[in-house]
Amino acid sequence: xxxxxxxxxxxxxxxxxxxxxxxxxxxxxxxxxxxxxxxxxxxxxxxxxxxxxxxxxxxxxxxxxxxxxxxxxxxxxxxxxxxxxxxxxxxxxxxxxxxxxxxxxxxxxxxxxxxxxxxxxxxxxxxxxxxxxxxxxxxxxxxxxxxxxxxxxxxxxxxxxxxxxxxxxxxxxxxxxxxxxxx
Numbered sequence: 001x002x003x004x005x006x007x008x009x010x011x012x013x014x015x016x017x018x019x020x021x022x023x024x025x026x027x028x029x030x031x032x033x034x035x036x037x038x039x040x041x042x043x044x045x046x047x048x049x050x051x052x053x054x055x056x057x058x059x060x061x062x063x064x065x066x067x068x069x070x071x072x073x074x075x076x077x078x079x080x081x082x083x084x085x086x087x088x089x090x091x092x093x094x095x096x097x098x099x100x101x102x103x104x105x106x107x108x109x110x111x112x113x114x115x116x117x118x119x120x121x122x123x124x125x126x127x128x129x130x131x132x133x134x135x136x137x138x139x140x141x142x143x144x145x146x147x148x149x150x151x152x153x154x155x156x157x158x159x160x161x162x163x164x165x166x167x168x169x170x171x172x173x174x175x176x177x178x179x180x181x182x183x
Contacts, residue, residue: 003135006032008096010152011039011134012144012165015176021073024162027127028082028148030093030101037129040080040101042153043161044070046124054112057105062112069158071123079124081107083117084150096148119154144171 011027027039047053047068054062057079071080083090084098090107092100110116129137137143146169156164166173 003138006037006134006145008099008148010146010148010165012146012162012171014142014144015173017142022127025127026152026161026165027072028095028099028153030082030095030126032134034131036131037127037134039127040069040071040082040123041127042069042082042121042123043158045158046070050122057108059109059112063114064111066111066120066122067158069121069123071125072127074126074128076125078103078126079105079108079122080126081111082121082123082153083107084119084154085117087117099148099150099153119150121153144169 006029009029011025011029013022013025017023024043025041026043028042029037029039031038045067050066050068051062053068054060080101080103082095082099082101084100086092086094086098086100090100090102090104092102092104094100107116107120108122111120138145144166146165149168152161152165163173
């Protein structure tokens, strides 16, 4: 695996990762470069309904409802929409051939009107790492890395994503043992 670019991969917190922001977290890496890493946690729900927050997003009504997720501890006031299929209309950051992320309010207006992308995931905040910080955490075995599966983000129940993501690479988190010590 190329650790130089984890864009489009999933980070799975190992069972011993005790940081409350990342305990049992599944993070979609949206951008990874020498300057740092930007990702969105995809398995934490803040609110089950988007509708009580319509005014905050300059919306009067919505024909659809969706949960609001906790995307991470950085900039929790900023909304991020992961969506598929990719469409340049929203000025997105392309993650994979079919996945993108955007902060555009236009996408929320289109989703509310029932004319948005086929699949979408809405979160407040993001997870961020400074240059080489994520690489150090990977060396310390804080994270497992897996390929992204859009169904994980858009279809699978939130409470099943952590274990399912690990099983996708053959890791049973119930039996996971973090190695430590010296020889």
